[in-house]
Amino acid sequence: MKLGFGxxxxxxxxxxxxxxxQTKTMVDLFIAAGGTYFDTAYVYEGSEDATREALVTRxxxxxxxxxxxxxxxxxxDAEAAKAQFFxxxxxxxxxxxxxxxxxxxxxxxxxxxxxEQFGAWDFVQEQKAAGKIRHIGFSFHxxxxxxxxxxxxxxxxxxxxxxxxxxxxxxxxxxxxxxxEIARRHNRLVTIMExxxxxxxxxxxxxxxxxxxxxxxxxxxxxxxxxxxxxxDGVLSVLSGMSNVAxxxxxxxxxxxxxxxxxxxxxxxxxxxxxxxxxxxxxxxGCRYCVPGCPMQIPIPDIFxxxxxxxxxxxxxxxxxxxxxxxxxxxxxxxCIQCGQCEAACPQQLTIIEYLxxxxxALEQGA
Ligand code: SF4
Ligand code: SF4
Numbered sequence: 001m002k003l004g005f006g007x008x009x010x011x012x013x014x015x016x017x018x019x020x021x022q023t024k025t026m027v028d029l030f031i032a033a034g035g036t037y038f039d040t041a042y043v044y045e046g047s048e049d050a051t052r053e054a055l056v057t058r059x060x061x062x063x064x065x066x067x068x069x070x071x072x073x074x075x076x077d078a079e080a081a082k083a084q085f086f087x088x089x090x091x092x093x094x095x096x097x098x099x100x101x102x103x104x105x106x107x108x109x110x111x112x113x114x115x116e117q118f119g120a121w122d123f124v125q126e127q128k129a130a131g132k133i134r135h136i137g138f139s140f141h142x143x144x145x146x147x148x149x150x151x152x153x154x155x156x157x158x159x160x161x162x163x164x165x166x167x168x169x170x171x172x173x174x175x176x177x178x179x180x181e182i183a184r185r186h187n188r189l190v191t192i193m194e195x196x197x198x199x200x201x202x203x204x205x206x207x208x209x210x211x212x213x214x215x216x217x218x219x220x221x222x223x224x225x226x227x228x229x230x231x232x233d234g235v236l237s238v239l240s241g242m243s244n245v246a247x248x249x250x251x252x253x254x255x256x257x258x259x260x261x262x263x264x265x266x267x268x269x270x271x272x273x274x275x276x277x278x279x280x281x282x283x284x285x286g287c288r289y290c291v292p293g294c295p296m297q298i299p300i301p302d303i304f305x306x307x308x309x310x311x312x313x314x315x316x317x318x319x320x321x322x323x324x325x326x327x328x329x330x331x332x333x334x335x336c337i338q339c340g341q342c343e344a345a346c347p348q349q350l351t352i353i354e355y356l357x358x359x360x361x362a363l364e365q366g367a
Contacts, residue, residue: 001034001035001256001258002235003035003037003237003240003258004035004237004238004239005027005037005038005239005240005242007038007040007047007050008040008041008047009241010046010047011023011243017046018046018049020050020054022244025245026242027058029248029249030248031059031064033255033256034256035252036065037064037067037191037236037237039067039099039191040066040067041069041071041101042087042103043071043103048091048092051091051094052092052093052094061094061095065098065099065134066094066098067191068088068092069100069103069139070082070084070100070101070103070124071084071103071104072102072103072111072115073103073104073109073114078119081118085123085124089132096131096132097132097134098134099159099191100124101136101137102115102120102121102124103139104140105141105142105146106140108141112146112150115138121154136156136157136158137157137159137160137161138150138160139162139191139193140161140162140179141163143286143287144178147179147183151183151188158188158189159189159190160190161190161192161193162180163176163193163194164193164232166225166269167197167200167276168197169273170273172283172284173284180232183234189234189235189236191236191238191239192235192237193239195225195226195228195239195240196221196225196226196240197225200309201222202220202225203221204221204272208221208275212268212272215268222240222247222250223250224265224269226251226255227258228261228269230255230260231266276312281312282304282307282308282355283348286305289347290341290345290352294331295337296331296336296337298331298333298335299326302322302326303323303326303359306319306320306322306323307323307355307359310362316362319363320363323359323363323364332360332364333360333363334360336357340353
């Protein structure tokens with residue numbers, strides 16, 4: 001089955017701890033339906049321990065495949081980065097990892113260079129030679145150009161995890177389509193993350209919901225989104241971060257006996273994409289040329305990304321939450337001194353100062 005169980009958004013109890021009993025039920029349903037791919041990470045709080053409890057201690061090792069990730073961004077040095085691997089082994093008790101990924105490579109803060117500086121690529125190859133890793137990969141949040149470079153420089157990466165969903169397919173910022181095309185040109189398999197865009201496509205704006213429901217009242221919006229991703233060529237697994245038994249049951253209802261989108265369904269998705277693309281939003285590509293020179297250290301593209309959640313999907317709460325996260329260390333939109341440096345640097349010629357005023361008005365109120 002192409003559906004993968006993403007273990008990042010596991011159900012939580014009232015005290016904030018992971019609801020292990022519900023997680024066990026979800027694991028049982030998933031495996032009974034023919035699911036095998038589980039995806040956790042060193043930085044998903046409590047997730048690797050929950051994986052041990054709900055999966056590893058309850059099923060034979062050959063009943064599933066397990067992926068986890070090393071995150072250099074949170075490691076102070078090379079030794080700390082490599083120690084994450086051994087901590088993950090200890091937490092999960094899995095013995096080895098079927099898939100081991102370098103986590104969230106991108107241009108932001110030049111974080112992809114950190115993996116090279118820490119010797120992470122050599123380290124994972126050593127662990128593979130020692131039998132502790134079966135397949136090496138990386139998850140990716142950067143530009144198609146960087147992806148092309150990384151796949152050329154690292155033939156040891158057998159697969160790449162990409163953010164792909166129908167809303168981001170032609171999005172100038174995420175460039176899902178181009179990234180997928182590059183991975184396939186390099187003959188790499190793809191695991192897909194965020195097929196429902198962090199839940200937004202499970203509960204899309206009414207104008208999208210209406211055309212999906214009219215075309216197939218029996219298929220949930222999440223079903224449309226996940227089937228779109230799973231229909232692509234070269235997909236190893238589509239990860240869905242399910243948070244309760246109902247979501248698991250819904251996902252299994254269309255993925256257990258998966259049928260790729262047919263031509264008529266593809267046309268429905270293309271209509272939905274065209275409607276989303278037509279919604280006025282901030283056309284920031286996330287190139288970050290504007291960022292280093294800002295005297296107020298305003299994370300301009302990250303603020304615009306948060307604002308687009310409101311503009312495109314009408315999700316003000318999530319936009320405010322995203323904005324609060326991106327500006328928790330300062331650099332609020334309202335701190336802009338209108339020096340104009342960013343607008344001179346922006347290849348899209350965006351009216352950044354004006355947009356920041358709108359972002360401040362919409363996202364700082366009541367924050
Ligand atoms: S105009 Fe505002 S956002 Fe742009 S560089 Fe100057 S202070 Fe930063
Ligand atoms: S330079 Fe323009 S397109 Fe690039 S990140 Fe900044 S605002 Fe976005």
